[in-house]
Amino acid sequence: MQNDVVLTMRGICKSFPGVRALHNVDFTLRSGEVHALMGENGAGKSTLIKVLTGVYGKDAGQIAIEGKEVAIRSPQDAQASGISTVYQEITLCPNLTVAENMFIGRDKSALVPWKEMERKAGELLRSLDIPARPKQQLSSCSLAVQQMIAIARAVDQHCKVLVLDEPTSSLDDNEVAMLFKLMRDLKSRGVGIVFVTHFLGQVYEISDRITVLRNGELVGEYKVEELPQLDLVSKMMGKELDDLSAISVSGKETGAKGETVYEAKGLSSAACPNPFDFHIAKGEVNGFTGLLGSGRSESVRAIFGADRVTGGSVTMNGQSVKVQKPIDAMRKGIAYLSEDRKDDGIIADLSVRENIILALQVMKGFGKPISQADAEAFADEYIKALEIKTASTDTPIKSLSGGNQQKVILARWLLTHPQYLILDEPTRGIDVGTKTEIQRLVLKLSSEGMSVTFISSEIEEMLRTCSRLIVMRDRHIVGELTGDALTQDNVMRTIAGGGN
């Protein structure tokens, strides 16, 4: 019905010193469609988006809006030509009100018409069904609502092209549903939406078309119904996949029970107020599952002592131990790869080497620094073992890609030779190839006798690796699934509470 092309990008090239980020890429967006832009990390998605929104200048190529070529040199230019972007990290001002955030920087009048602005904002919020009030301070809204406010702002600017860069990565399913409703609403108003995400399921739920990039080049543009999920993945990876599900077979076999390594009774923490029991055996891989906010991260953080522990008793290998702070847990052989890589994981400005040895160094103690030579050896060993792509051990970790950063953090914890490894969303925001590598690694470690707790938003991933799943809802453990009961259907039903 609405098939008139609103945006065309032709022959876009962009190079950075030493890297060819985009080479001769075409992209076409029609009005009233949701167009998913897919690719592994480093495929050039974010570069393409940034060229489109004026953050980077392009080296060659043309961008045309509704057939007219436009020059985009700054985010302001992009906005003026009807391209609006909502980034993964909220780009609004937390100290201003909701209404101000929707209208600031748009009006050129010298005075601020507060009354009218708040009225307009109220109308807009109501028409888009966004649960926020105009006079509310933005920082008091949830992340999802902030994102929707950013979208509302874009809509009110009569944008023709709306770019959503990983909008769902910090939302729970409910919020994602709200966002999708809003996206469908916009679609019907004829807005063309570019949707960038790592969640394959969401792509199939909402998109009309998919454009796949690989290594800075265009692979192709497909209608969603003509591209099954497995084909999409293989196009992103650039090779016929040795089917991911194949590794699951070996996974479940290693679920043999050994002696209990870790056991907690009535454990609770400041962030996880409801006491819970938990245990894991040697060589076991288990997982916490549930919706975001169901308490799965909080539970593993309590095990590691990441939040203030408020109660419960812990035994490890049969002996009673006290875990109050992360360092206690580390000394007992527990390692925790945190959910938020950027804020809780990497030390951005430090080198890869320093990032790798950090946890081991802390365990050795303040007065016993690891020598430069040893540190170098450790770093080299793990860079090789985990195939971390870095220029040198001196490179700051922030200049690595997301997947490689994650491997460095993984190396950091493996270096401490833990007997119990907790991985909280280790595969979030990283490319499919690294995801598979990490899953394989988990299974390999468990076969060597390490106990692993694995958390992921993607249930398939957990079914593939875990032999036991602990299901959480509303900060309570509501079920435990093992053996044959481990099916996607069962998990879903337990999460939803419809199983009984």
Add this chain to the structure above:
Amino acid sequence: MKKKNGFFARNAQLIVPLLSILALIVFNLFRDPSFFSISLSVNNSGNTVLTGNLISILNGASELAVLAMGMTLVTAASGGQDISVGALAAIAGSVFVKVLRAGEITPVTVVVAFLLCCVVAMIFGVFNGTLVAVFKIQPMIATLVLYTCGRSIAYWINGGASPTVASPILTAIGSFIPGVPIPTPILIVALCGVIFALVFRFTTLRLYTQAVGINQRAARLNGINAVGIKILAFMILGICCAVSGCIAVARLGYLNHETVLLEIEMDAILAVAIGGNALGGGRFKMAGSVLGAYAIQTLTTTLYAMRVPSTAVKSYKAIVIILIVVIGSPMVKEAFGRMVGRIKAARADGKEAA
């Protein structure tokens, strides 16, 4: 494959302070070739000592250099600056004087007085550190408290305007040890430098401080006591304040709570910045800050040598500071980088054409 960064790449941030000192030295050599001559002479108390502008620069910058070391650590760990160092040094000096005036001055009492003022300064450091680390207050605001009332506390400790202390031991600390031709404060700075180097060599203070300064949450999840590291940084700065306060007292022979090390906090922060350390925290090089301190002192001495009135020195200092930071600013660096790039490209084109 393994590419090691060269010495120059690793120490790139030292270039700005080194170049500033170098430029000042060259300037002085043109102005007065004898500016840097060093000579041996006999001073009033009959010691053979080194004299000359270079020595007086090194000597005069001692208090600042010690403070700059501590300030570097606080900056790296907390991402902010302590503006109470001058006031804290006055308090420490006041304690030093108070103890020394209580009885006869012997080497033992001097050591006791020094240790006591270190303890007092550390307690104030813990106070500042607690406000910053536990209550999460911006360092500059947290230390504004002590900045406001520190000098009054220094006055209150001694209950007098400028108490004097005199003893050969203090002369030895403040100027020369008999038989050693180098001014003692220079030796004290060197000693502090060595102590810091040893601490960095035999503890993980550097790694921990940088980790906390860059990403406190991640540091905590890796078992580092982030609050403790920040407080420790402020405690170490407290000791630095005590050292420089004692040097100042020993040098002058009295303590004026209002003028001792006045506005030195500004110079100390400046030294950290000229040394190429980010005022936002994180990675640091203490050597840079010390060089920065000497650059500031070289500038001051140069201006005095040019007969600029002491009250007007600040204006000239300001101009030089602005020059240094403008040259080091990201925009100017970028423009410079573009220029170099264009020259390189032009050369490459030339080669291709050939």
Add this chain to the structure above:
Amino acid sequence: MAGKTIKRREPLTDTQLLLTITICIFAVMYAAAMAIWGGGFLRWQQVFDMLNNNASLIIVACSLTIVMIGGGIDISVGGVTSLVVMSCVVHLNGGGSIPTSILMALAIGLCFGLVHGYLIAYLEIQPFIITLAGMFFARGMTTIVSLEPQNVAHEGFQALMNRKIEIPFLGYTAKNGNLIPARMELGVVVALAIVALVYIMLRFTRLGRNIYALGGNSQSALMLGINVRRTRFISYVLSGLLAGIGGYVFMMHTGAGNASNAAGAEMNAIASSIIGGTLLTGGVGNVIGTFFGVMTLATIKSIVTTSGLREPWWQSITTGAMLCFFILLQSVVLSRRGKGGLKRPAWLGGKIKG
């Protein structure tokens, strides 16, 4: 449902909350002073005295509030004030007229503002360093203009200086039955007008809201289509201009120029802004709060003098304690609101691009 929620009273924003706290504490403190010490505190003249003595500080604190809301800092204001005073005194004594001296004050302030603004906004240099250099420069220049303290001899200016606005109905009856009207200096009118203007600017103009946005998150402000650089530039220009006006008002109060004029005014102004609820992290603050911040400090001063604590150190110690109390209070209140402490201000780490 939606209709109902819109009718509901909004919870206070951070700015409003901190402002409320400040006003309440000022009121409680002043009421306590009236109840305990009575006497002078019961007279309106007490308030006017506080205003008369602090008119210049109010203006300078306003300039800092603007810059701090924008996430920056300007520590040159005290220096600029003293340079303006000294230059204008010398100008008036050298046969200048009042209008030209006013122009001179504005021009000096404007020059500082323009240079600071350009270097900070367009060359992206840390504001602390630039304005520190500005302070050094201004203080040095003051002594270059005149090292000797000078009184204004200009007759017209003296008339202006001694002109007091009398408010009979707020006066009090002296023991001999005469009504003594409350007296207010002209500078206070200027100060109050500036508070009002700055309030309107920050609350109702696009520029004002852009400054808040800039301080809240400069990266976001850029993405929202705000010209971040120009906004930052203007905030420093305004700050310089206000410092110039503050200098002139200072001269209208003292009628003399002295190299140590307005010593420490920058820290007093920062303290006032903080007590008034401005966060150094930017984005939160209010100029009405700043006004009450100055008045709170003035009240402390009066209480200390009235209660017979004549020793000079009492005042700064109580001020320090008060400051400590306020920053702790702000920290606790804001972290209670789930903000998890304070972020680092943009100029200490936040990179500004584009």
